[in-house]
Amino acid sequence: MQTFLYLTVNGIVQGMRPLVGYNYGAGEYGRVEKLYRLVLALSAAFMALGTVIFLAVPGRLASLFAESADAIAKSETALRIISAGFVISAVSVTSSGALEGLGKGTASLVISLCRYVVIILPAAYVLSRFLGPNGVWHAFWVTEVLGAAVSYAVYRRSVRRA
Numbered sequence: 033m034q035t036f037l038y039l040t041v042n043g044i045v046q047g048m049r050p051l052v053g054y055n056y057g058a059g060e061y062g063r064v065e066k067l068y069r070l071v072l073a074l075s076a077a078f079m080a081l082g083t084v085i086f087l088a089v090p091g092r093l094a095s096l097f098a099e100s101a102d103a104i105a106k107s108e109t110a111l112r113i114i115s116a117g118f119v120i121s122a123v124s125v126t127s128s129g130a131l132e133g134l135g136k137g138t139a140s141l142v143i144s145l146c147r148y149v150v151i152i153l154p155a156a157y158v159l160s161r162f163l164g165p166n167g168v169w170h171a172f173w174v175t176e177v178l179g180a181a182v183s184y185a186v187y188r189r190s191v192r193r194a
Contacts, residue, residue, distance in 0.1 A: 033093050034114060037082040041075045041122065045129030052133030068130050068187075075122035086115035113169040117176030124179045127187035139190045147179040 048071045055063040086093065094107030124147055131140040152175040159167030159174065 033086075033097075033111065037079060037118065038121075038125070041078055041125055042129075044071055044074055044078070045125055048126075048129055049133035052130050053135065056134055064130075064134075064191075068126065071129070072122055072126040075126050076119050079118040079122050083115045083118045086111045086118070109166060110169045113166065114172040117173030120173075120180045121176040124176065124183040127183040131187060131190055134190070136190050139186050142186055143179070143183045146182045147175060151175045151178050151182075 048067055051067055052064050055061075055067065090108040090111040091104055093111060094104045098104050098107055124143055128140045128143045131137070131143070152171055155174045155178075156168045156171035159170045161167065163170060
C-alpha cells in the first residue's frame with residue numbers, strides 16, 4: 033500500500049528529471065531551484081494525503097490484503113506508524129530525482145543507500161530490541177527523518193559544486 037503512494041510521487045519526480053537537466057544545461061539555475069521546490073511541494077502534498085488516508089482508514093486498507101482480525105489489527109498499527117514518515121520522505125525522493133536530472137548519479141546513490149541500507153537496517157535492529165516487532169515499523173519513519181537530513185545536505189552540497 034505504501035508503494036502505491038511512492039509510485040505516484042516517483043512519477044512526479046520522473047517528470048522533473050528532464051526538466052531539471054534541460055534547464056541546468058541552459059544555465060537557468062533559478063528554474064532548476066523552482067522546479068525542485070515545486071516538485072518537493074507536490075510530493076509532500078501527495079504524501080500528506082496518503083498520511084491522512086493511512087491514519088483515517090487503516091483497517092479498510094488492511095482488509096484489502098488480509099482477512100483475519102489479528103492480521104488486520106497488526107496491519108492497522110503498522111500503517112499508522114509508517115505513515116509518520118511519509119511527508120518528510122518527499123525530501124529524499126525529490127532530492128534524489130533532482131540529482132539524477134543534474135547528472136549526479138553518485139550523489140543520488142548515496143541517498144538511496146542511506147535510505148535502504150545504511151539507516152534502516154541498524155534502526156530496525158535497534159528499535160526492535162526496545163519496541164519488539166513494532167520497532168521495525170518505527171524504523172521506517174526514523175529512516176525518513178534521518179534520510180531527509182542527509183538528502184538535503186547531499187543535494188545542497190552537490191548543487192553548489194555544479
